[in-house]
Structures are given as C-alpha cells and as structure tokens.
Amino acid sequence: QVQLQQSGPGLVKPSETLSLTCTVSGDSIGTYYWSWIRQPPGKGLEWLGYIYYTGSTNYNPSLKSRVTISVNTSKNQFSLKLSSVTAADTAVYYCARRHGGVYYFDYWGQGTLVTVSS
Amino acid sequence: QTVVTQEPSFSVSPGGTVTLTCGLSSGSVSPSFYPSWYQQTPGQAPRTLIYTTNTRSSGVPDRFSGSILGNKAALTITGAQADDESDYYCVLYMGGGISVFGGGTKLTVL
Numbered sequence: 001q002v003q004l005q006q007s008g009p010g011l012v013k014p015s016e017t018l019s020l021t022c023t024v025s026g027d028s029i030g031t032y033y034w035s036w037i038r039q040p041p042g043k044g045l046e047w048l049g050y051i052y053y054t055g056s057t058n059y060n061p062s063l064k065s066r067v068t069i070s071v072n073t074s075k076n077q078f079s080l081k082l083s084s085v086t087a088a089d090t091a092v093y094y095c096a097r098r099h100g101g102v103y104y105f106d107y108w109g110q111g112t113l114v115t116v117s118s
Numbered sequence: 119q120t121v122v123t124q125e126p127s128f129s130v131s132p133g134g135t136v137t138l139t140c141g142l143s144s145g146s147v148s149p150s151f152y153p154s155w156y157q158q159t160p161g162q163a164p165r166t167l168i169y170t171t172n173t174r175s176s177g178v179p180d181r182f183s184g185s186i187l188g189n190k191a192a193l194t195i196t197g198a199q200a201d202d203e204s205d206y207y208c209v210l211y212m213g214g215g216i217s218v219f220g221g222g223t224k225l226t227v228l
Contacts, residue, residue, distance in 0.1 A: 037219075044222040045156075045164065045207055050215065058215035061119070094163055103211035104154035104169035111163050 002026040004095050004109035012089075012116050018082040022095030022109055029053050029076045033098040035105060036069060036080045038091040046091075050098055051078055085116045120144055122210050124220040130198045130227055138223045139190040140208030146189035151210040153191035155184060158205045158222075167206075168193060195225075203227040 008020035022034070035050040049059035051069040059067045068081040082089060095109040121143035130136035140153055147153060149171050156164035166175040168184035171191065181196045191210070195202055208220040 035217075045158075045219040047209070047217045047219060060216070098217070099169075102170050103152040103217060104166065104209065105156070105164075106166050106169075106175065108163040108165075 002097065002107045004097065004107055006093070006095055006109040006112045008112055008114070010113055010115060012085055012114060013118050014086055014116055015084055018085050018089065018093075018114055018116075019079065020093055020095070020112055020114070021077050021079045024076045024078075024097075027097070029071060029073055029078065033100050034069075034071070034078045035096045035098045036067075037094045037096055037105070038089075039094070039111075040088075040091040045094075048080065048082075052100075087116050090114065090116045120212065120218070122208065122218045122220040124206075124208060124223045126221065127224045127226070130195070130202075130225065132198060132200060132227055134198050135194065135196045136198060136225065137187070137192050137194045138206055138208075138225070139187065139192050140210065140220050141190040142210070147186065147191045147210065149186065151191070151212070153184065153186075154209045155182075155191075155193045156207045156209070157202075158207065164207065198227050200227050 003025045005023045012018045030053040033050045036048040039045050051057045066083045071078045092111045092113050094111050096105040097107040123141045155168040158164040172184040183194045185192050205222045207222045
C-alpha cells in the first residue's frame with residue numbers, strides 16, 4: 001500500500017524559507033509525478049507544483065518564483081521549499097502522488113500545518 | 119488566468135440527489151481537462167472520488183458518479199447520506215503540466 005509521510009517544521013519566521021519533505025513507501029518514486037498542494041485555514045486547495053523522478057518540475061505560475069521542488073531517489077523522498085514566506089503562506093501543506101497520463105491525485109500525505117509567524 | 123468555478127455551497131436532503139458542478143471562467147469543460155473530484159472532511163486530507171470525468175476511485179460507492187453536463191464537469195451523489203456532508207473539490211488539467219483546483223463546494227445534508 002502506498003503511503004506518503006510528511007515531515008518538517010510547523011513554524012517558520014516571516015521572510016525565511018519553508019521546507020517540507022515527503023517520504024514515499026510502498027511505491028518507487030521512480031514512477032508517477034509527485035506534487036505539493038496547500039490549503040490556507042478555512043480556504044480551498046491550491047496546487048503548488050510537481051516533480052518527476054528525473055528532476056523535471058512544473059510549478060504554479062503564481063508562485064513559481066518562490067517554489068522549488070526537489071527529489072532524492074535514493075531515499076524515496078521529495079521536498080518542497082518556499083522562500084520569502086509571509087503570513088499569507090500559513091496553510092496545511094499536503095504532498096500527493098499524481099498520475100502522469102490522467103492527471104489526478106490518488107494518494108495524499110497526512111498534511112502539515114505550517115504557520116508563518118515571528 | 120482561467121478560474122475553475124464551483125458552487126460555494128449546496129444542501130441536499132438525506133436520500134436525495136445532488137449535482138455539483140465544475141466550470142471555467144472562460145470556456146467549456148470537456149474530457150480533455152481530465153476532471154477529477156475529491157471529498158474532504160474537516161481536519162482530513164482529501165479523498166479521491168472520481169477521475170477522468172467518470173471513473174470511480176477504488177472503494178468509492180457507486181452513489182457517486184461523474185459526468186460532463188453542458189459545459190461543465192459534474193459530480194452527482196444519488197441517495198445522499200449524512201456522512202456525505204463534506205467539502206468537494208474538482209481539479210482540471212489545463213495542459214502544460216498545470217492543474218487547477220476549484221474553490222470547493224460545501225455540501226450540507228439536512
């Protein structure tokens with residue numbers, strides 16, 4: 001069974017970089033596409049971007065200048081970095097597996113609430 | 119930038135049928151947008167219900183169905199149950215690797 005386990009700090013200071021990691025078990029990261037999605041408190045979901053095991057990435061145009069997604073195939077992990085954070089980046093962040101050919105998310109991490117505050 | 123539109127809220131009576139829709143601020147939704155639907159209850163990660171317009175994800179009851187209705191994607195719940203009360207999100211594939219979530223519909227069963 002595929003499982004995605006998220007890790008990373010729940011509190012980040014304004015102007016700093018948010019960093020989260022998603023560890024995949026039950027599947028090789030060398031298949032599918034691996035995404036990050038976030039949800040501000042009380043609001044809807046927002047797709048941030050994805051990475052393929054080759055390192056190929058694609059990002060939400062509205063956040064492209066601040067988002068970096070990377071992959072570590074030896075650890076079956078992928079990671080998110082969001083730079084220059086503000087209070088508006090406070091959200092629950094989810095990692096998810098996305099199918100390449102039919103473009104849907106089938107497995108999700110448990111979610112991590114990241115609060116941006118000094 | 120194209121916006122994916124959903125009804126902010128909807129209500130249905132227990133046992134009733136409800137259809138939620140997913141449209142575009144400009145243009146029509148077709149199967150080439152690979153519409154998918156997700157159910158989310160408070161504090162939980164989303165659960166995949168439907169993908170490629172009308173394919174149910176594993177374990178999803180057949181009272182959930184997807185379709186294209188007119189110029190929108192649609193999620194129909196037939197015989198609504200109390201535990202269907204949730205937020206529902208659609209996702210459309212915009213091409214170029216880009217996926218866009220709709221704003222979500224809060225469904226009340228009462």
